Amino acid sequence: MPIATVDPATGETVTTFDALGAEELEQRLARADETFRTYRRTSYAQRAGWMRAFADLLDGEADQTAALMTLEMGKTLKAARAEIAKCAAGARYYADNAERFLADVPYDADAVGAEQAYTRYQPLGPVLAIMPWNFPLWQVVRFAAPALMAGNVGLLKHASNVPQTALRLEELITRAGFPAGAFQTLLVGSSAIEGILSDRRVVAATLTGSEGAGRSVAEVAGRQLKKTVLELGGSDPFVVMPSADLERAAQVAATARCQNNGQSCIAAKRFIVHRDAAEEFQRLFVEAMRALVVGDPTDDATDVGPLATEQGRTDVEELVADAAAKGADVLCGGTRLDGPGWYYPPTVVAGITPDMRMHHEEVFGPVASLYVVEDLEAAVALANDTPFGLGSNAWTEDPQERERLVEGLDAGQVFVNGMTTSYPPLPFGGVKASGYGRELADLGIREFCNAKTVWVGKAAAPDAGTAASE
Incomplete structure (x- = not known):
């Protein structure tokens, strides 16, 4: 894929970029390595000041940054502005909490015959971040904010269709005061990843993307014995029981499926409804999907x-x-819109069976799969019948049903009576083919740190004769 800005609303190529040559790439890797040696010794207070300045730049120049995001990947301007606000909040969260999260952790010194015993968290070095286009700012900031606050430095290989957003992010971080080599955007193609990750100066990697990309990066990192955090695809269930507020569940379901134009790993994708609620939920859900306005992403009505x-x-x-073709019912949508641009309407498909690709594959667009089940156990079994395990939604007012769903859903997150999302104060990540490791909260900042165990021996008892003579 060429490194280029192509407007999804028109299909027109706006601008293209040349990939970094070998000499330029070497210069950036050397700069990252050199910067880390001094940057790691900066204080938390200094890093926090830079991080808050970065958050202020995000807020103060939100319109310019939002316009770039909309131009490059088609999200609505109002969604882009919301993403920028979330990034600013995430940056401030780590500015406020990083020192506390990475404080020395004491252990029982007496149990190991020591004067002191504790764990100290220290940064690892330059970390390669391989990021997708769907949340072109937030996906990066949720890595960069904790990594930079921990004392690591970042190398960003962003998706090839959001190069201007990637360069914008480097510019904002540098203008905030961070050293020039603390965070660098690498305009390179996917073929360059193996060489970068294999370089001795790059100590770890994080990737948000497809299952295939995750396997490739994990394989390269494994050969090099380097740490990775992977956040991959999802096919999140949205389980609705009869006790739920069906009207609210249906409205949230439409938002959950079509957020970010339906292009979110943690978007609800499979709607699993108890038979006793199925008819009413389907009516309300289809109405809500039909009511969504499809159109120009720069129009706030869209x-x-x-x-x-x-x-x-x-x-x-x-x-x-x-x-x-295999017998499913398309209840609304299902046909591309006429005219320029890559539009697809909100769509609900019912009657899904295991022989259909939609049953097993992630649909990365505003398309919902609707299932009807006989009871709670059937809902849990169907929800778990997927190779993925990123997020999940459970809608019920029954405490016993809630506990069964929280315990039984195979996912990194369970949101009860609400839409799955990511919050800086909560760990984020998946299980099964959705990846491993955690981002955000205290767990996220520790992923790229060395948890160094420190044992300090007890002072020797003074010699009795010497003590008496003194």
């Missing part, structure tokens, strides 16, 4: 903009067509 790439829309079309 709810759903274009998909980010032409291939992405083709992939969605093929999955819906496969289901329809």
